[in-house]
Amino acid sequence: MSGWSGNSIRSALRRSGCSCVCAIALAAPVIAAPAPPAREVVSLCFERQDVLPWRTESGGGLNFILLHAVEEKLGVHFDFQSVPWKRCLANLQANSVDGAFAVSYKADRRELGEYPGGQQVDASKRMHIDRYVLLRRKGSKADWDGKNFHNIEGAIGFQLGYSVGDLLRNHNVEVDEGSQRADELARKLLAGRLAAAALGGSDAHGIMRSPLGAQLEELPVPLIEKPYFLILSHALVAAKPQLAERIWRAIEQVRNSPAYKKAEQAEGAGH
Numbered sequence: 001m002s003g004w005s006g007n008s009i010r011s012a013l014r015r016s017g018c019s020c021v022c023a024i025a026l027a028a029p030v031i032a033a034p035a036p037p038a039r040e041v042v043s044l045c046f047e048r049q050d051v052l053p054w055r056t057e058s059g060g061g062l063n064f065i066l067l068h069a070v071e072e073k074l075g076v077h078f079d080f081q082s083v084p085w086k087r088c089l090a091n092l093q094a095n096s097v098d099g100a101f102a103v104s105y106k107a108d109r110r111e112l113g114e115y116p117g118g119q120q121v122d123a124s125k126r127m128h129i130d131r132y133v134l135l136r137r138k139g140s141k142a143d144w145d146g147k148n149f150h151n152i153e154g155a156i157g158f159q160l161g162y163s164v165g166d167l168l169r170n171h172n173v174e175v176d177e178g179s180q181r182a183d184e185l186a187r188k189l190l191a192g193r194l195a196a197a198a199l200g201g202s203d204a205h206g207i208m209r210s211p212l213g214a215q216l217e218e219l220p221v222p223l224i225e226k227p228y229f230l231i232l233s234h235a236l237v238a239a240k241p242q243l244a245e246r247i248w249r250a251i252e253q254v255r256n257s258p259a260y261k262k263a264e265q266a267e268g269a270g271h
Contacts, residue, residue: 042078047082084180135204157176176194
């Protein structure tokens, strides 16, 4: 009888130094290990500029520390997209991205996407708190006392699409919304083209630490202080409401975690 006998197989295995386990492995069919389940992808846009300490164009800062921790906690993957702010919000409204960050609350932004908490926005699900402040040229009498503006001779500038514009218009001051970046506003202010500039607290901090800051003053009373959120698209919330709630809940949990609080303290930020 031709072929391999049982004794021949055992003899060959002994010569090769292979154990019984090898024999079983050789005889068994090859079964590929199951691939790990693919992570759910959630596309998020953010403003294409550095807003320290919260975020940088290259994906640094506290917002990304927080969101990467949320990714790991939930087993999802965030596809981050850096675009100009107005386009980011337009993409959200068109449901071409799943979310946008970091977005302060404005009633008309409910048309763009969903805030945590629905009709009663839940500030406990915020990403962080930041403020707007007023900058003026040294020697200027432009002022803000917490309720009213004084000695405003000309326009107050703010960045295109930023929510502080509502506060300025409600006080019936002339506004200039023609700048995309904080440094553009500071230069216009120094050139005498603006009476003052309304900037986010982190942007103002950066300007005051730059060479431009030597010629400027930051008024001590903030214009406004508000929470900033990850808002999700209407399409995602309608199709996957449980995922939306898990993301918002995880943001709160990570933000309150000792590890994240330590990162905030290192950056000199509060939440």
